[in-house]
Amino acid sequence: MTALTAVRGMNDILPTQTPRWRDLETAAAGLLLARGYQEIRLPVVERTALFQHSIGEVTDIVEKEMYTFIDRGGDSLSLRPEGTAGCVRAMIENGLLAQEGASHRVWYAGPMFRHERPQKGRYRQFHQIGVEAFGMPGPDVDAEQIVLCARLWETLGISAVVLQINSLGTPASRLAYRERLIGYFSRYKGDLDEDSRRRLHTNPLRILDSKNPVLAELIAAAPSLPDSLDAASRVHFDGLCELLDGAKVAYVHNPRLVRGLDYYTHTVFEWVTDRLGAQDAVCSGGRYDGLVSRLGGRETAAVGFALGVERVVALLEESGHEPSSAAPDCYLVWAGEGLAAPALQLAEELRRIKGARVMQHCGGGSFKAQLKRADRSGARFAVILGEQEWADRRVQVKPLRENLPQYSIPLTELAPWLVGQGIGDGLASE
Incomplete structure (x- = not known):
């Protein structure tokens, strides 16, 4: 019999590697618990409709990357490609957001699954630590989570990361910007690559996130998202910047920063590095005030982020981090x-x-x-x-x-x- 091997893109994490994983997980759990975040454990499998309604049917994740199957009862199920949708589903289903004014801080950790081309820092089974906060509409909790990330990098001795922030505004201002983008890119439709043409009328903001160098000049000249923000969105973003300045957390305002999921509003942020090749995003997140109501709950402000465990571990290795000893005494x-x-x-x-x-x-x-x-x-x-x-x-x-x-x-x-x-x-x- 031919020796069986692991599924492509789904890797073993060996005893020589797990000490750095454990150092990261221990440091993150300690910082989260110290700030009142409680652990929640979520299913790996969810109904496919959950991700279609939350992430968006025309996103790359739902269209091309999810592991989806029909179970014996005829239901369409999917391995989770990210954690926020399942967390929101759990909060609604268990009545944790039913009471007006309720607020919760939670975190989770575990594997996620996307059928992508495996490469360093991007695997088909990958691991995330996710953090979510519900019921707090102001920029203070946005800042709390960003500062938490900064403290985690300090704790782990990671310095090769840069914080980028932006605001996507309200759904209304984002819709207005969307129309401006469609008009702009339509004039240059012949210059767009296949992915960008496909996204033009479904998710044009994702064109701004294209890594195709041929489109760099065209994207640089596109309408600016900050110019389309309404007054309330500007106040929220300015408040976030003021809080980060006060906490002495350095950041870069990247007006081209968007997130690939449909549910984001207002704040979006990424911690990026130049040490991992093409996979430069180490930790990403933002505010998603409309997602709870979209999935059947009451209108609830929400913000969260997820960090890629494999990518942070790679940074630990690159920085010369000496893992905690697993040897017996x-x-x-x-x-x-x-x-x-x-x-x-x-x-x-x-x-x-x-x-x-x-x-x-x-x-x-x-x-x-x-x-x-x-x-x-x-x-x-x-x-x-x-x-x-x-x-x-x-x-x-x-x-x-x-x-x-x-x-x-x-x-x-x-x-x-x-x-x-x-x-x-x-x-x-x-």
């Missing part, structure tokens, strides 16, 4: 007749040390082979239990990372001794 070596049960009991006793990582040897082997495994594990200490040690109710502790002598320690004093050596955060009974 102690590796328990044991050899002798009838010592399997005592070794297991001792390992569990040591695991009562708060935060200690203790690996017990399994699978047999000579004493010398076990010590080699202990060394390869990266453990700081080998804890050695032999027949004579068990008879004396003692263990030998061999430092593996420092040029220090081997210690003989009574079993009753082992855990406190390890705590004194900086292992863990104290005994569980303390």
Whole structure:
């Protein structure tokens, strides 16, 4: 039988890679919880109609990229291509937005799926950390989320990112701008590429986001979105800029910045980098005040963002980030007749040390082979239990990372001794 391989664009994340993932996830969760964001866990599969109504039927995601199938009950279902629509569905379905004036801050993490051409930083199964806030209409929560991202980059030691911001205005001002764009690009229809011609009358703002260098000059001369903003949209955007200035978060106003999803209004933002080739967006988001009502809920202000885990991890690697160690603190070596049960009991006793990582040897082997495994594990200490040690109710502790002598320690004093050596955060009974 031919060896089975992973589906193209859906990659394994190996034990050598997961420490950086864990560092990112831990840092993000800590910052979110400190700001009152609560975790929500969402289904990977949703009804296809959810994404058609939220993202938009004429977007690339819905038209070309979703993994959609008919289940045994005849329903059209799709693997989620993004998280916001499912989060809004969950908030409405569970009555969390039913009360007037209700506000919620939530976050989620997990895989998303899009059938794209796989390349570095863009995979068919990719992972996001998503953040959403509901019921707060002002620019203060927009600023809160952007500043949160800035603090995350600081925490992780990432500096190679630039914040771009823009305003798409209200649906009415955006519609007026849309008509201006259609009129402008229609005059140059023969110069547009196939994708842009297809988008001309369905989603002309996406032409501004084209990466085709042939269109760069034409796009640069297109009508400017800020010129079409109404007064309320200008006030909202100016308020956001003032808050970011006060928080000393640097930004670039990019009037060509649009988002590929239909539901955005007012604020849109992206953190971009020049370190990942064509996939320059690391984190993207914005305000989507009309989406909750579009999906059947009451009129609710909302704003959120999602960061691409693979892309942030790639930046961590590029910046030389040293991932947190996954090595055990102690590796328990044991050899002798009838010592399997005592070794297991001792390992569990040591695991009562708060935060200690203790690996017990399994699978047999000579004493010398076990010590080699202990060394390869990266453990700081080998804890050695032999027949004579068990008879004396003692263990030998061999430092593996420092040029220090081997210690003989009574079993009753082992855990406190390890705590004194900086292992863990104290005994569980303390």
